[in-house]
Amino acid sequence: MGKWIVNAAWPYVNTVPHLGTFIHLLCADVYARYLRLKGEDVIAVTGSDEHGTPIEVEAIRKGISPKHLTDEYHSIICALLEKYNIRLDNYTRTESPVHVRFTQEFYRKVYENGYVYTQSVNLPYCPEDQRFLPDRFVEGTCPHCGYEAARGDQCDSCGRVLDPLELIASRCVFCGATPTVKSSTHWFFDLPKFRGKLRTIIQANKQLPENARNFSLRWLEEGLKPRALTRDNKWGIPAPFPGAEGKTIYVWLEAVLGYVSASIEWAEKSGKPEAWKDFWFDKETRNVHFIGKDNIPFHVIIFPALLLATHDDYVLPWQVSSTEFILFDGQKFSKSKRIGIWIDEALNVAPAEYWRYVLIAIRPEARDANFTWRDFETHINTELNDVLGNFVHRTLTFICSHFDSRIPASCELVELDQKLKEELEAAPGRVGLLLDQFQLKGALSAVVDLARVGNQYLSEREPWHLISTDKARTATTLFLAAQLVRTIGILISPFLPETAQRIADQLNVDQVATTQRWSDAGVLDLKPGHVIGRPEPLFHKISTSART
Ligand SMILES: [Zn+2]
Numbered sequence: 001m002g003k004w005i006v007n008a009a010w011p012y013v014n015t016v017p018h019l020g021t022f023i024h025l026l027c028a029d030v031y032a033r034y035l036r037l038k039g040e041d042v043i044a045v046t047g048s049d050e051h052g053t054p055i056e057v058e059a060i061r062k063g064i065s066p067k068h069l070t071d072e073y074h075s076i077i078c079a080l081l082e083k084y085n086i087r088l089d090n091y092t093r094t095e096s097p098v099h100v101r102f103t104q105e106f107y108r109k110v111y112e113n114g115y116v117y118t119q120s121v122n123l124p125y126c127p128e129d130q131r132f133l134p135d136r137f138v139e140g141t142c143p144h145c146g147y148e149a150a151r152g153d154q155c156d157s158c159g160r161v162l163d164p165l166e167l168i169a170s171r172c173v174f175c176g177a178t179p180t181v182k183s184s185t186h187w188f189f190d191l192p193k194f195r196g197k198l199r200t201i202i203q204a205n206k207q208l209p210e211n212a213r214n215f216s217l218r219w220l221e222e223g224l225k226p227r228a229l230t231r232d233n234k235w236g237i238p239a240p241f242p243g244a245e246g247k248t249i250y251v252w253l254e255a256v257l258g259y260v261s262a263s264i265e266w267a268e269k270s271g272k273p274e275a276w277k278d279f280w281f282d283k284e285t286r287n288v289h290f291i292g293k294d295n296i297p298f299h300v301i302i303f304p305a306l307l308l309a310t311h312d313d314y315v316l317p318w319q320v321s322s323t324e325f326i327l328f329d330g331q332k333f334s335k336s337k338r339i340g341i342w343i344d345e346a347l348n349v350a351p352a353e354y355w356r357y358v359l360i361a362i363r364p365e366a367r368d369a370n371f372t373w374r375d376f377e378t379h380i381n382t383e384l385n386d387v388l389g390n391f392v393h394r395t396l397t398f399i400c401s402h403f404d405s406r407i408p409a410s411c412e413l414v415e416l417d418q419k420l421k422e423e424l425e426a427a428p429g430r431v432g433l434l435l436d437q438f439q440l441k442g443a444l445s446a447v448v449d450l451a452r453v454g455n456q457y458l459s460e461r462e463p464w465h466l467i468s469t470d471k472a473r474t475a476t477t478l479f480l481a482a483q484l485v486r487t488i489g490i491l492i493s494p495f496l497p498e499t500a501q502r503i504a505d506q507l508n509v510d511q512v513a514t515t516q517r518w519s520d521a522g523v524l525d526l527k528p529g530h531v532i533g534r535p536e537p538l539f540h541k542i543s544t545s546a547r548t
């Protein structure tokens with residue numbers, strides 16, 4: 001049994017997450033469910049990322065306090081995660097007292113270890129609003145790619161991390177005024193000290209996907225710059241450095257620590273306050289992160305460097321499963337332009353389970369994926385309904401009507417049956433291998449392929465004709481088809497837990513998640529004579545024509 005920490009990028013709660021953000025939470029949920037089914041020791045954690053300038057901008061726009069805004073979104077998101085069946089061990093928030101305390105202790109240590117220094121810096125300052133304009137309080141043209149709506153901290157177009165003074169034709173986001181430049185003392189993290197160590201770690205880590213490895217090594221080649229740790233904002237975690245009164249820790253550099261603090265909080269809540277250390281300080285623990293490619297610098301460079309700076313021997317990210325973007329009809333999701341789909345609205349179109357399916361089916365593992373309503377419909381109607389749903393339903397209704405709802409006994413297997421049996425027995429290994437390689441999309445498609453194989457088997461055998469001439473062969477066919485239904489029910493459960501539960505109910509077997517193991521899915525476990533439950537269609541077709 002291995003130990004795993006499964007982490008998803010923390011959704012930034014200036015709004016309800018859209019599908020492109022939500023997919024990371026979903027992947028963490030799928031992966032943690034898979035590992036638990038294998039009997040691994042797992043903690044899956046994440047939470048709401050609440051500080052920083054975009055929240056303040058949004059709160060000012062709404063005329064409420066930032067805390068009021070994040071309280072509201074945090075509780076909305078918790079309720080939505082419930083609806084989507086996202087079951088993590090801890091979904092917390094960066095306003096949690098555990099996170100605040102941990103962040104301050106963490107940075108005190110990094111400071112004492114000599115990796116923090118002060119420097120007076122020039123910052124954009126709005127003379128109209130009389131405030132400094134860090135990060136997203138200022139916008140302008142990206143000096144690297146020319147994108148005109150680049151923010152002060154990062155360019156959304158080329159992904160580069162920016163210094164707000166690098167922006168061309170910058171403007172205050174509150175009043176549009178051209179900022180002046182004013183100096184302020186700030187605390188810096190000495191990131192360049194970790195360049196050599198990081199290069200060695202990244203080069204040695206064979207798990208990293210190509211996009212994360214290439215981006216990070218290129219960044220190390222270009223040279224690392226010290227990172228400002230503090231901001232002149234009130235909304236955030238007070239900086240714990242001597243003389244830093246009135247400053248807060250930069251949101252990005254505290255939110256990444258949430259992976260650890262959420263684990264601490266999980267341990268405290270479970271009544272074993274030290275249990276988090278068994279994960280974070282065990283070199284054998286696999287620390288897995290599901291993020292978007294725009295977050296690569298923080299997870300492959302900055303977070304590991306911060307952990308190293310404590311000298312505490314934390315386990316570093318082992319896999320950073322960084323996906324490309326989901327585009328919506330060819331465009332990037334944009335809150336301001338209302339392009340995209342948000343997870344609350346999505347439930348008005350289709351049940352959560354359908355979204356879980358489609359999001360993994362289009363997971364942008366190698367290149368950007370384009371979401372269209374037409375594809376959405378195809379995934380649901382032809383794959384989920386016609387292939388998977390149909391195979392389960394036709395098998396179980398046949399058993400119901402011709403075998404008195406009992407699993408029939410098998411006679412000797414001939415070649416066609418033997419082939420199906422071999423497929424079934426090999427399935428947990430084959431699907432599991434894809435999941436072990438973080439190919440969630442391929443793994444899901446392999447499970448649907450099993451149903452496809454099942455449908456072919458039934459079509460070749462034609463039990464609906466065979467029953468009148470060869471009852472023994474028909475019985476064998478349905479015996480095996482029912483076993484395959486059970487196999488599919490277990491292997492689909494990380495992806496579609498509700499469907500898995502319904503398959504288990506219809507087969508009248510114990511709840512998949514609690515009693516079954518992944519490897520059991522390759523066993524012919526249903527005994528002849530076992531009475532199944534009542535077959536019901538698992539899915540229905542949908543039409544999104546009104547939306548296209
Ligand atoms: Zn750019």
Ligand SMILES: [Zn+2]
Pocket residue numbers: 126127128129172173174175176177
């Ligand atoms: Zn202004």
